[in-house]
Amino acid sequence: MRHISFLIVVSLFLSVLLSAGCTDISNSDRYNDYNLTLSYDGNEKNLTLSDLENLPSFAGNGYLISTVGIRYGPLMGRGVPLTEVVKIMNGINESSRLYFYGSDGYLWVLDYDQIHGKEFITFDENLTELKDQNITPVLMYEQDGKQITEEDGGPVRLALLTEKNGIITEGSGWVKWISRIELH
């Protein structure tokens, strides 16, 4: 009986080991260590993922198209509206710009109107331009009810969300792996 017990223990151990090999590596370490640096007026402030999750959030529809026409989505996203982020940075004025840096070295810039969701180009499913759509740019940390995977730009991605579904936005503003935001 001792042998059988031993084999059962070994089996259980192997099953845990092998099933761990079959499972995606958890994002938790990366996400626990995440720091977003906000740079403004000579100050720097770091926010963790929890800090972001505790700020007011917006949930909405996301759908983007890349520069070569590949569509990603539709998806449901949740994140902190940029209008909330700039409050932490002591506010902005009409000549302000936000520089968004991805940890991969990518940079994108939004101006005052864009931070407030204006002047983005939007399309319907047939890629016909739609005018005057309400866009909410957010620092998205949740996609389809889960943390954003690294492949999708997590822990935090700049996203353009809408209340209506089926609204396609240009992909240039969807910066992956946001690590730093500068106020200029």
Add this chain to the structure above:
Amino acid sequence: MDIPDRIALKGSLILLILFFLMCTTGCVEEKEEKTPLRVVAAGSLLLPFQAIEKRFETENPDVDLLVEGHGSIQAIRQVTDLNRSFDVVAVADESLIPALMYQPMPGSDKNWVNNFTRFGTTEMVLLYTNNSAYADEINESNWYKILMRDDVRFGCANPILDAAGYRAIMVLALADRYYGRKDILDGVYTGQFSPAIPVKTNGDITRVSLPDVLKPDGLKVTMRDGSIFLLSLLQSGGVDYAIEYKCVAEGSKLPYVRLPDPINLGEGDYQDYYRSAVVDLNFQRFSTINQTRTGSQIIYAACIPANSKNPDLAAEFIRDLSEDNSAISGMPDPV
């Protein structure tokens, strides 16, 4: 050990082996029947690469050619910055390969690449539809006068994102020089933004400095992330004209006006002339590339990253690209 224990032990061992096999089978990827050959290519190559893919897979039935499209700089960054494995990188601007890939791979003394193959060339043309304003009168001599008319709408790709975008600006800058004018670039493009885009002229050199955010003012200019969207914009009547690659124009079956060689960026004899048009980005969009784009002949080029899993097949694919592919719609001309 008594007999029942031995039987139990044997049975358990068999179960254990079966269990082990079951678990490991779940973890091992199913063996692919075909060898994947991964190609990352500039967006303007996606249409002709559909035909190339079909032909290559017919010639190599054991190969599955997988093509992924991006802007040229982004295509290279998939390999160098995002650490993705591709067998071939094919871009619309040969100068990007030495600039971005003649560098050591992280953790290695090897460069990403040490050479590349030029496999195609094209030129910039003025694309339109039969419904475009003044479509019945536009030609190679009057194109810029028509573009400057108040009621003519011009479409362009974002020059910060797309090589076709900054090349369109270069064409307009070169047109000023070629036609001895100072109002073509300003009237069609740089003067149509708010605030206007700064342009400096020093002798023959025209230098356009793009701001960090580009916003057209009024209806004259419509800008899109990528040049691929200009086709649907033209077809839907959203704009009347757009400056595009000739190979893309031919793939679209839309009519186009050829531009004179000194301004169309397609003729090697005018290389020095082309260099007089310079576009500066006002911010470092990518940390790995400088902010200045200088006019030059358009050359498509391909390379094999040092971490390619199938370098021999990749070389065969690039040889295919370099052959006469004039029968393939949208393919750049042979060099």
